[in-house]
Amino acid sequence: MITFPTTPEVFVxxxxxxxxxxxxxxxxxxxxxxxxxxxxxxxxxxxQDRDEFSxxxxxxxxxxxxxxxxxxxxxxxxxxxxxxxxxxxxxxxxGR
Numbered sequence: 032m033i034t035f036p037t038t039p040e041v042f043v044x045x046x047x048x049x050x051x052x053x054x055x056x057x058x059x060x061x062x063x064x065x066x067x068x069x070x071x072x073x074x075x076x077x078x079q080d081r082d083e084f085s086x087x088x089x090x091x092x093x094x095x096x097x098x099x100x101x102x103x104x105x106x107x108x109x110x111x112x113x114x115x116x117x118x119x120x121x122x123x124x125x126g127r
Contacts, residue, residue, distance in 0.1 A: 035073035035116045039063040065109060069116040076120025084117050 075083035
C-alpha cells in the first residue's frame with residue numbers, strides 16, 4: 032500500500048502498477064485531486080482531528096450515487112483511501 036503524505040506522481044505510479052497499464056490524462060487529473068484530499072486526511076489523522084475526518088467522509092457520502100455504478104465504486108474506493116490515510120496519520124502521531 033501507499034504511504035502518506037504522497038505526491039500525485041508517486042500515487043499515479045502506484046495506480047499504474049496496480050492496473051498494469053499507463054493511466055490516461057483524465058485518470059491522472061482525478062488522482063491529482065484525490066491526492067490532495069488524501070494528504071489532508073493524513074494531516075487530520077496526525078492531529079487526531081475527528082471532526083475534519085468526519086467532514087471529509089460526509090462530503091464523499093453526499094456525492095454518492097446509485098449503488099453499483101462506476102461513480103459509486105470510485106467514491107467507495109476514495110472513502111477507503113481516506114480512512115487509510117487518516118489511520119496512517121493517527122498511527123504516526125501515536126509513534127507506531
